[in-house]
Amino acid sequence: MAPVATPFFFYLFAAMMVIGGILVITRKNAVHSALALIVALLAQASLYLMLYAPFVAGVQIILYAGGIMVLFLFVIMLVSIERSMKERQFNSQWVVGTIAAVALGGLFIAVYAKGKNTFPEHALSVVEDTNTQEVAKLLYGQYMFAFEIASLLLLVAIIGAVVMAKKRI
Amino acid sequence: MESMLHITTLHYLVLGAALFLLGVIGVLTRRNVVIVLMSIELILNAVNLNLVAFSRMWGGLHGQVFAIFVITDAAAEAAVGLGILIAFFRNKETVNIDEVNLLKW
Numbered sequence: 001m002a003p004v005a006t007p008f009f010f011y012l013f014a015a016m017m018v019i020g021g022i023l024v025i026t027r028k029n030a031v032h033s034a035l036a037l038i039v040a041l042l043a044q045a046s047l048y049l050m051l052y053a054p055f056v057a058g059v060q061i062i063l064y065a066g067g068i069m070v071l072f073l074f075v076i077m078l079v080s081i082e083r084s085m086k087e088r089q090f091n092s093q094w095v096v097g098t099i100a101a102v103a104l105g106g107l108f109i110a111v112y113a114k115g116k117n118t119f120p121e122h123a124l125s126v127v128e129d130t131n132t133q134e135v136a137k138l139l140y141g142q143y144m145f146a147f148e149i150a151s152l153l154l155l156v157a158i159i160g161a162v163v164m165a166k167k168r169i
Numbered sequence: 170m171e172s173m174l175h176i177t178t179l180h181y182l183v184l185g186a187a188l189f190l191l192g193v194i195g196v197l198t199r200r201n202v203v204i205v206l207m208s209i210e211l212i213l214n215a216v217n218l219n220l221v222a223f224s225r226m227w228g229g230l231h232g233q234v235f236a237i238f239v240i241t242d243a244a245a246e247a248a249v250g251l252g253i254l255i256a257f258f259r260n261k262e263t264v265n266i267d268e269v270n271l272l273k274w
Binding site: 006007010014017018021022024025027030033034037040041044047048051052053055056059060063064067068071072075076078079080081083084087088089090091093094097098100101102104105108109112116119120124125126131134135138139143146150153154156157158160161162163164165167 | 182
């Protein structure tokens, strides 16, 4: 099914993502930042759907907005944030940091303005109804080795997280 | 106006760049470690958006598979990072990143 009113929804979700991102980096309370980040992640899942990537959209909601953000909220509850809320929120080099980031943004704009004609005018057609099957074929076929290494990485991350967070092994 | 209403790959790339910059600003300027980690998540999401947009542009699925690997990476990074954060908080009783200066020369 072709998406309807694509420009309207693109700008709606883009605005949600940008506003969510701004709230993430400006809020004093870390819980508010986490909730803003969840809004941005859900808007991004919607953009994945508009890009004909339903499987990635589902993974985004389940793993990111569901799993990783719950982990963040748990840790925010474990560490006391009352003291850090009374402190200064931005460090002393924030002016230099912001200028460096804006310079990087200027570089992005220059590159995109110069290279935008190299992109094809219309996107190629994609298979939509078998997206998950095709992704699975690639994951378990061509990218099988990378898939196995990813599972090993997750194992190492589990052990690492337990070793770091535990008081006494 | 025509280019505003016809959504192309470039629109997604500009949005990804904006999110990337917000994440970079968060990493460089905030003092709260939790929010620095969240800014890193913003950066990874900006990369994911670019990958999926390029995947749409070329009609293949390799970009989407790569985005899934990036999400796996983000999960591992968040788990280890938050574990380190808990250990740090237990030792220093703070989440202020400026206090992490033991390796400072």
